[in-house]
Amino acid sequence: ETGVTQSPTHLIKTRGQQVTLRCSSQSGHNTVSWYQQALGQGPQFIFQYYREEENGRGNFPPRFSGLQFPNYSSELNVNALELDDSALYLCASSRPVRGNYGYTFGSGTRLTVV
Amino acid sequence: AQTVTQSQPEMSVQEAETVTLSCTYDTSESDYYLFWYKQPPSRQMILVIRQEAYKQQNATENRFSVNFQKAAKSFSLKISDSQLGDAAMYFCAYRSPLDTDKLIFGTGTRLQVFP
Numbered sequence: 192e193t194g195v196t197q198s199p200t201h202l203i204k205t206r207g208q209q210v211t212l213r214c215s216s217q218s219g220h221n222t223v224s225w226y227q228q229a230l231g232q233g234p235q236f237i238f239q240y241y242r243e244e245e246n247g248r249g250n251f252p253p254r255f256s257g258l259q260f261p262n263y264s265s266e267l268n269v270n271a272l273e274l275d276d277s278a279l280y281l282c283a284s285s286r287p288v289r290g291n292y293g294y295t296f297g298s299g300t301r302l303t304v305v
Numbered sequence: 306a307q308t309v310t311q312s313q314p315e316m317s318v319q320e321a322e323t324v325t326l327s328c329t330y331d332t333s334e335s336d337y338y339l340f341w342y343k344q345p346p347s348r349q350m351i352l353v354i355r356q357e358a359y360k361q362q363n364a365t366e367n368r369f370s371v372n373f374q375k376a377a378k379s380f381s382l383k384i385s386d387s388q389l390g391d392a393a394m395y396f397c398a399y400r401s402p403l404d405t406d407k408l409i410f411g412t413g414t415r416l417q418v419f420p
Contacts, residue, residue: 222406233309233396233410234350247407279348285406294408296350 195297197282203303204272210302212267214282217295221286222246223265225257228279228299240265269302277304307332309399311411318387319419325372326382326414328397334358337401339373340408341382344394353395356380384416392418 196215204210216223222241226234236249240259254270263284269276279299308331318324330339341353356364356373363371368388372381384391394415398408 224406224408226408231412233311233398233412234408236407236409239406241406249407281348281350283350283408294350294352294406298347298349301348 195282195284195295197280197297197300199300200298201301201303203305206272206274206304208272209268209270210272212269212280212282212300212302214265214267214284214297216263216265216282216284219286220284220295221263222284223259223263224283224285224294225265225267226281226283227251228281229275230278234281237267272304274304277302307334307337307399307401307409309397309409309411311397311414313414314412315415315417317417317419318384320387320389322387323383323385324387324416326384326395326397326416328380328382328411330378330380330397330399332378332399332401334401334403337399339371339380340398340400341369341371341380342396342398342410343391344396344413346393350396354382387418389418389420392416 198213224239225237228234238248239246243259256268258266281299282297283294285294310329337358339356342350354366368385394413396413397411
């Protein structure tokens with residue numbers, strides 16, 4: 192059973208640029224959630240994708256967008272990068288079955304905006 | 306909106322000793338789930354233990370156990386026989402069954418384990 196894989200592991204971007212982060216979900220998981228973890232903070236929910244549709248969103252502006260593909264992998268896109276977007280971005284996959292709490296997290300992408 | 310509070314930014318414990326990490330939360334829901342996650346330097350969030358709010362019995366997983374006080378909205382984690390490998394950030398998290406699958410995390414507690 193493969194886990195959640197995120198790429199790249201580290202990334203440096205310039206303010207105003209756009210970035211795409213990628214996530215491969217665990218085998219058998221059809222739901223992907225993205226979290227932003229600023230330094231010294233707990234992860235904050237960005238959004239979730241289920242069956243290729245956005246299925247809930249946290250308090251993040253529209254320049255944070257995503258995609259989910261038929262194989263359940265996912266992308267997080269951030270446009271017009273700001274310095275405050277510097278953070279660890281975590282992807283978690285799961286199966287939305289009641290009573291199933293099987294979130295599997297990836298090791299994240301560390302994004303630095305300069 | 307639900308909130309999760311971890312009031313201990315850092316804790317330390319001697320190897321083989323016991324340590325308790327605190328977590329409180331605020332919710333108006335009666336049914337929910339609570340979790341403790343461990344985040345080592347590898348950055349991957351690893352599930353330590355989980356508790357369903359409708360269960361009165363405290364969850365245990367080997368050396369890890371919780372003290373779940375629903376009325377007080379408290380969910381502490383006890384680590385017994387601490388090991389060097391337990392050193393990490395620990396996050397308390399809340400999940401509502403009515404909302405999307407999202408987790409609401411606290412700010413974390415850094416646990417140091419000394420030999």
